[in-house]
Amino acid sequence: MKTGVVIFPGSNCDRDTHRALSSLNNMVDLRGSCSVKFLWHNDYELDDVDLIVLPGGFSYGDYLRTGAFARFSPIMKAVVGFANKGGLVLGICNGFQILLEANLLPGAMLPNSSLRFICDWVDIRVENSDTPFTYGMKKGDILKMPIAHFEGNFFADDNKINEIENDNSVVFRYCNARGEVNLKSNPNGSINNIAGIMNKRGNVLGMMPHPERASDDILGSNDGKGIFISALNWLKR
Amino acid sequence: MKLLVEIVVKRKKGVSDPEGNTISEALQRLGYDSIDKVRTAKLFSIEIDADNLADAKKTVMEIADKVLANPVIENFSIIDIEEMN
Numbered sequence: 189m190k191t192g193v194v195i196f197p198g199s200n201c202d203r204d205t206h207r208a209l210s211s212l213n214n215m216v217d218l219r220g221s222c223s224v225k226f227l228w229h230n231d232y233e234l235d236d237v238d239l240i241v242l243p244g245g246f247s248y249g250d251y252l253r254t255g256a257f258a259r260f261s262p263i264m265k266a267v268v269g270f271a272n273k274g275g276l277v278l279g280i281c282n283g284f285q286i287l288l289e290a291n292l293l294p295g296a297m298l299p300n301s302s303l304r305f306i307c308d309w310v311d312i313r314v315e316n317s318d319t320p321f322t323y324g325m326k327k328g329d330i331l332k333m334p335i336a337h338f339e340g341n342f343f344a345d346d347n348k349i350n351e352i353e354n355d356n357s358v359v360f361r362y363c364n365a366r367g368e369v370n371l372k373s374n375p376n377g378s379i380n381n382i383a384g385i386m387n388k389r390g391n392v393l394g395m396m397p398h399p400e401r402a403s404d405d406i407l408g409s410n411d412g413k414g415i416f417i418s419a420l421n422w423l424k425r
Numbered sequence: 426m427k428l429l430v431e432i433v434v435k436r437k438k439g440v441s442d443p444e445g446n447t448i449s450e451a452l453q454r455l456g457y458d459s460i461d462k463v464r465t466a467k468l469f470s471i472e473i474d475a476d477n478l479a480d481a482k483k484t485v486m487e488i489a490d491k492v493l494a495n496p497v498i499e500n501f502s503i504i505d506i507e508e509m510n
Contacts, residue, residue: 260492288497289495295497296497296498298440299443301441301443302443303443343441343498344497345439345497377441
């Protein structure tokens with residue numbers, strides 16, 4: 189399987205994501221091999237990749253709004269085309285914000301309700317295991333991952349939120365260590381504790397927590413690796 | 426003609442404004458009891474070459490819709506247009 193990690197000017201999780209994906213190559217529970225390449229924001233072609241990851245960072249300085257300018261980069265035209273054909277796209281943190289700006293996912297991000305940049309570990313609960321990115325997980329599974337963002341306060345109007353909830357598009361919710369979803373376990377004010385959503389078709393996922401930063405025991409958690417393994421095993425199913 | 430267009434982008438009603446809330450709380454703490462609410466917004470001053478006012482307006486509205494504002498959370502309106510010397 190071929191995976192591509194997009195580098196925008198200001199991306200800063202591209203190498204970590206590359207490393208996390210590359211480390212899967214030797215894994216027993218991965219069906220097949222995994223090659224990883226970088227894709228440049230100014231390129232028009234994706235070549236033949238099976239999974240595209242938009243990494244975290246501050247694309248184009250995140251001026252105006254997070255992800256606002258990344259949306260107009262040449263590579264994003266290709267990414268939108270790839271997604272519209274059913275290709276798997278994962279946006280992490282700034283990557284999630286870019287997917288929102290590119291209208292590949294519904295809603296928008298507001299500054300955290302605390303008005304603070306939050307860099308912390310969180311627990312998230314798997315809400316939908318019937319997705320390529322949670323393939324092999326169970327609904328209710330709890331994953332431990334870091335977050336690091338100022339604008340992770342997910343917003344959509346009431347109608348849109350109802351639609352997202354009814355479609356089972358919420359993939360992850362912030363919870364506590366016991367899996368309870370409540371105000372206290374909500375780090376940023378996100379509506380309904382939403383930490384990650386997918387599109388209706390189920391091939392595009394955006395999430396604020398960083399799975400690539402939870403992809404090695406030495407980092408404190410290995411839970412993030414599961415998301416990459418899921419996507420790759422789903423492709424090979 | 427060279428025109429200066431000022432356009433304001435603000436969050437829609439019902440969209441939370443943590444910055445505005447913090448400012449209004451601070452003002453109340455400072456004793457300004459008459460302040461009920463503060464909403465923040467962005468203002469863009471755009472210098473533009475156009476044949477006439479209507480053309481300038483049209484271009485700026487298009488830019489606002491495409492780039493300056495996110496229609497999911499924000500509205501925009503032109504608040505001033507003037508000819509530059």
